[in-house]
Amino acid sequence: xxxxxxxxxxxxxxxxxxxxxxxxxxxxxxxxxxxxxxxxxxxxxxxxxxxxxxxxxxxxxxxxxxxxxxxxxxxxxxxxxxxxxxxxxxxxxxxxxxxxxxxxxxxxxxxxxxxxxxxxxxxxxxxxxxxxxxxxxxxxxxxxxxxxxxxxxxxxxxxxxxxxxxxxxxxxxxxxxxxxxxxxxxxxxxxxxxxxxxxxxxxxxxxxxxxxxxxxxxxxxxxxxxx
Numbered sequence: 001x002x003x004x005x006x007x008x009x010x011x012x013x014x015x016x017x018x019x020x021x022x023x024x025x026x027x028x029x030x031x032x033x034x035x036x037x038x039x040x041x042x043x044x045x046x047x048x049x050x051x052x053x054x055x056x057x058x059x060x061x062x063x064x065x066x067x068x069x070x071x072x073x074x075x076x077x078x079x080x081x082x083x084x085x086x087x088x089x090x091x092x093x094x095x096x097x098x099x100x101x102x103x104x105x106x107x108x109x110x111x112x113x114x115x116x117x118x119x120x121x122x123x124x125x126x127x128x129x130x131x132x133x134x135x136x137x138x139x140x141x142x143x144x145x146x147x148x149x150x151x152x153x154x155x156x157x158x159x160x161x162x163x164x165x166x167x168x169x170x171x172x173x174x175x176x177x178x179x180x181x182x183x184x185x186x187x188x189x190x191x192x193x194x195x196x197x198x199x200x201x202x203x204x205x206x207x208x209x210x211x212x213x214x215x216x217x218x219x220x221x222x223x224x225x226x227x
Contacts (some may be wrong), residue, residue: 007075157214
């Protein structure tokens with residue numbers, strides 16, 4: 001299938017791209033950074049990867065790509081500023097409206113956050129991800145009515161990516177996080193990629209759902225107000 005993933009230069013997006021490529025799918029990646037996937041070991045030589053550098057918050061920079069069957073809105077940032085809303089929400093809407101609403105679409109997936117369900121984290125980040133979760137439900141209704149396609153959001157808690165390295169390497173903060181996480185670990189990017197694959201390729205009926213993948217992280221608002 002033809003898959004488009006945003007934020008493929010690192011983290012969950014990169015792991016998801018590798019997962020789809022390893023299974024023989026064609027992947028188009030969009031990121032503000034360059035290609036880090038071409039030449040990766042373990043990907044079949046016949047696999048097809050195309051990379052575009054673009055800023056999803058500026059819809060005029062998005063490339064023209066027809067016939068997308070699976071769209072994974074993964075790109076996002078966490079700054080605690082208006083830019084969170086510009087990229088995480090407005091950028092995600094730009095991508096979805098451009099690529100999802102056409103006859104080939106089979107599934108759309110959003111990388112939201114458990115913060116959209118709990119309210120933890122910076123206000124701008126929470127608002128951006130809560131907006132993504134709400135927007136997902138709107139998209140799910142439209143896609144089901146128009147194309148019988150599925151649409152869901154994955155609400156991850158912590159994931160062990162470079163984006164979270166400062167937190168993971170802070171012993172005090174890490175201990176506080178583990179205190180409210182029953183599984184006592186965060187997900188890996190590869191585990192997150194498996195969820196992306198399952199919800200878009202294996203799943204054919206679940207739609208309009210925001211799925212909590214936080215390892216049972218409990219609501220603890222003061223934990224996430226970083227100094």
